Amino acid sequence: MSRADREKWDARYAGADEGMAAAPSLFLARVADLLPRSGRALDVAGGAGRNALWLASRGLEVTIADVSQVGLDLAASRAARAGLALRTVCVDLDDEPLPAGPWDLVVDTLYLSRPLLPVIAAALRPGGVLVFLQPTVTNLERHDKPPRGFLLETGELASLVPPDLEPIVLEESWSEDGHHEARLVARRR
Numbered sequence: 001m002s003r004a005d006r007e008k009w010d011a012r013y014a015g016a017d018e019g020m021a022a023a024p025s026l027f028l029a030r031v032a033d034l035l036p037r038s039g040r041a042l043d044v045a046g047g048a049g050r051n052a053l054w055l056a057s058r059g060l061e062v063t064i065a066d067v068s069q070v071g072l073d074l075a076a077s078r079a080a081r082a083g084l085a086l087r088t089v090c091v092d093l094d095d096e097p098l099p100a101g102p103w104d105l106v107v108d109t110l111y112l113s114r115p116l117l118p119v120i121a122a123a124l125r126p127g128g129v130l131v132f133l134q135p136t137v138t139n140l141e142r143h144d145k146p147p148r149g150f151l152l153e154t155g156e157l158a159s160l161v162p163p164d165l166e167p168i169v170l171e172e173s174w175s176e177d178g179h180h181e182a183r184l185v186a187r188r189r
């Protein structure tokens with residue numbers, strides 16, 4: 001990632017208050033029954049921690065990885081205020097390794113890196129779960145952002161699922177809050 005991109009994310013989080021997007025992803029909450037309640041969880045490109053905090057509140061030992069130290073600091077201070085433990089790792093996932101597993105759960109919402117999916121699969125413990133969500137090109141019918149470079153093609157997610165993952169949920173539709181998304185819950189074989 002370029003320095004300008006990192007600065008863009010830092011500036012975005014610097015302008016945010018601690019109350020921003022505190023609720024977890026609607027999809028993550030919807031598939032709660034499919035997720036482990038203990039063990040190690042990784043929130044990939046987790047930003048200000050809306051998903052990480054929710055996972056920690058459910059009893060998981062959570063690491064949040066992101067390129068923005070400002071976002072991670074926000075996540076850490078929210079966790080401290082909520083009395084939750086949270087490990088933060090500042091990492092550029094374009095160039096640096098994923099924090100070391102094995103993981104019982106990996107969550108990746110709204111961060112698209114196609115080459116990362118097999119890396120995540122390999123870092124899951126057998127039986128471990130991946131939750132992945134990304135808008136598709138159909139989202140452009142209602143929203144200008146994210147731009148096309150950050151969107152999955154229609155039907156593409158099925159072709160990206162690594163062979164060592166078994167899909168449990170694989171769907172593509174408009175969400176309750178009006179975004180067109182591809183969504184996956186998969187278990188490491």
Ligand SMILES: C[S@@+](CC[C@H](N)C(=O)[O-])C[C@H]1O[C@@H](n2cnc3c(N)ncnc32)[C@H](O)[C@@H]1O
Pocket residue numbers: 001009021025044045046047048050051065066067068071091092093094095108109110111
């Ligand atoms: C749209 S936000 C999504 C945040 C969070 N996953 C969520 O759903 O609320 C995208 C996140 O990806 C992070 N990001 C972008 N490029 C990255 C990279 N190369 N390595 C790690 N994190 C990155 C940004 O800092 C930002 O927090």
